[in-house]
Amino acid sequence: MRVLHIITGLGVGGAEQQLRLMLRHLPTDSDVVALTNAGTVAQGIAADGIRVTDLGMSGNRDLAALPRLVRIIRAGRYDVVHTHLYRACLYGRIAARMAGVRAVVATEHSLGDSQMEGRPLTAGVRALYLAGERLGRVTVAVSPAVGARLHRWGVPRQRIRVVPNGIEVERFRFDPASRAHTRRHLRLPDGAFVVGGVGRLAAGKRFDVLLRAAAQLPDDVVVVLVGSGPEEPELRRLADRLGLGGRVRFVGESTHEESRGQGADVPDLPSLLSAMDALASPSPEEAFGLALVEGLASGLPVLYASCPAVEGLDAAERSGAAYCPSDPDSFARALHGLRGDVPPHREAPAAVRHYSISRSAGQLMDVYASVAPGPTLEVTPR
Template sequence: MRVLHVITGLGVGGAELQLRSVLQHTRHDAEVVTLYNPGEVAEMLSRDGVRVRDLGMTGNTEIAAVLRLWKLIRQGRYDVVHTHLYRACVYGRVAARLAGTPAVVTTEHSIGRTHLERRRMTRGVQALYLGTDLCSDATIAVSDTVADRLVGWGVRRDKITVIPNGVDFDRVAFDEADRARIRAEFGIAREVRVVGVLGRLDPNKRFDLVIAAMAPMLDATTGLLIVGEGPDRERLEGVAREHGVADRVLFTGERHDVAAMLSALDLFVASSAQETFGLSVLEALSNGIRALYTTCPAMAGIETDRARAVPGDVAGMRREIASELARMGSPQPGMSTGLPRETVPAIRERYGIDAVTGRIDDLYDGLLDRRAQRSPRSEPLVADAVASAEPAGGDR
């Protein structure tokens, strides 16, 4: 089976890295088209042997891009077109349906209460999403929370299948050598207790809340590691200075060695205001460290004492972090910090990347089987004359 994944961009992000994990485990022949920004994840995919093409969009309302994408899909004669993220859904679903693709699938990664991928959910945004949803055969929601929000938006419940994000446990496994290497890189002594956050530096992540909560606890024995990059970095650095802890809050910038960064930590904190899944919490737990989170739909139904929900305010978070630090005991010079590493079996059972990818592949198969029972493969719906449209963009 030939599958084309269409995604808005391929910079480092949750949806982009999840797509890479899926493609590393799919049983089908897959290619990727990015509307623009063929960033670091495009390079990773190319090294994995996946063909990646850049559509070369330069604006949000580039109608000609639909024709370029239509031509690419039509020439590729894909069995499935699978779109990810809002703009790719708008362009990709229309182009795939016009090209006569047998099955069109959408994955909705990030629909919040008030925003869709950091885009405020205006009536226009909603209308465009729902209008192009008519071109999609099925929508994958990464959690029950996302499914309920989609239904609230107007997507038919019978089109939605809940398939969670998957965790590649090998990619996030604890490694003692990596722990020592990362701590040496940032000048962190063995006895220092390190609390960490990980993700795009975006206001929704509320890393400023963690800085403020931890400020009274940050000293020679306790540090805070902020792993990631984004538009909120300058403001967050200012928050650390305002609290007088700039020398105790380490900003690592963008990192691709997730397992190593998690291995360097003793406690993980996820402080998002809104979250549709919470993959970083699962990755931290899979690395063996304890985790605190303000919201994490992925933890629904998972019973463990390794993670718990905490208040989304400074006082409440400070109390809970202090409790976790007290568990670790007083740091001893030259002695490694933290509690023993333990994983959560229920997470491995529910969120293993092989099982998750298998469910996605099975969805493709089911859609094509139902299509075959109804009618033979339909012909493209756009006149052949359009085939002379401009080229689809370059490979990576």
Template structure:
């Protein structure tokens, strides 16, 4: 019988910055830690510069939640100044001190969790091959992960990878096609805190009042970092089409880089609204928010216009659980997530705008299906699945040690 108190798990992050994968993984770590396992976190970088935003570990919401839950968090304190296409785990070779610090932390863990494949370059240098590694995969485009995919395939070939957690069927299928053996992969769908993410008329009224949005005005929320895969220009072109037909509507843009300090975003807005600049006055650039449950509760629609890379987008799930109707392009697992709850659209501005209008009109009609789906998207279910997998990996590793 495995004693939960004996299971020690170290998660390795490339860095703390705004994004669904880090929020999801941190939620899982907190849930597992509270269930009796002993979790800790190592971050390769102490700060990152992404999406036109400097993001320090100590300022990050996930860091705050982990440490508040008693999960120790340490960092190698790398501080790169990178372009969005660069791999955070690459660049200068790891120093002897960094490798030694990683090795010491890993020696105190029974299992290592690699948040995405990027930390595997470090783990391959610092950690003995017999230490089981579980890789948590959160995208559906391994071909766009650069050398990190090579590190994953090398770690699989060396027998370092005990399992891969895939957050979506599309993730499993894509990584299988990229060469990861299907037998290593386990799909554990994303889940959220249903007590936090729920319809709430008080939150709805308060958030709308704080932004001076009339009670009956349609509200569309776009929660995404400013990255090419999110296809922000498409969203903005759809916003222009929608605001022309809906004179009371408001659009809320949340996420890293979604601020007036980002020249790239301002240029995108200027291009999309070139012939109707006054319409852009009904966009609210909110940046990174720590109260997304309030933002979603205030919305009628949660929208996603991504072109690639998505697997099981957390924004759609969180928004749905707060009563917002999801409208998304066909990427990753968006089709099964949205089915029966909202609308899938082609990557066309007019089609997206029309879907927003229909979603607002049918929000009351779709509310019961959103309510019925809540247990499917429960964080409790997700954490239990992670615990079962980690227990099995630990048992298998212990059995191999006993045989030798």
């Protein structure tokens, strides 16, 4: 089965890294098109042996990109076109139809109650999204919460399939040696209680809440923020105003694997998680909560204001995860309760096995088979 994945960009981000990981576990002949910003993740996908094309779109209204995309789809003779992220879903669905491909799947990675990929959900955004959605066959939601939002918008239930994000569980297993090395690399004080925040440094992630919470805690509490984004300058200024200058580390973007060349001074994400003592997500509106699942796989206690991946599990399976309202006082109290209670050996809760990437790949292959009837390769979930 030949599948073309179309994604808005391939810089470091959750949807982008999820695509790379999924491609490794799908038994398909796949190519990838990035509409713009074929960055770090594109390089990794190409290194994995998958062809990546940068369409070079100059902006949301670069309509000249559409015929170029149609030509790529026709030339590739793809059985399925799979789109990811808002702009790619719109252009990709239209191009696939123009190219004569009817087996069109889209994954909705980032739909919240009030925003999508950081853009406010205005009536215009919603109308354009629904118009494009009708050109596809199936819309994949990364969590039941996203599926419910899609249905409230007007997407018929029979067109929605839930395929959760996945991780390589063993890749995130706690590593004491990596912990020691990474803490030295980040120049963390001996005995520091390290609270991590992982994600795009954007307003919706509310990392300002985490900084304000840390300002209420003893001096041995250090915050490590992993990611980049438009809010980084303001977060740095806030840290200075709160007197946290020496207690915050802005690590920058981190991939799931050891980096080489440019950016190689940033440890990979599993190493950074091993170096932490707790992971916090003050964002009140998440589509899945992949970073928190990765934290749980590393044996970390996690605090969240919103995490459909955890909220969808039975209470008995939520070991290590706790809800916390998205305000500084609540996060300060919760983190104070965790401080000093770090186990010498960390084990991942059984719940993370729900999110094995192999299992998710198998579910996605079922989706492909439903839209492109014919012989398909099987994936055996691990």
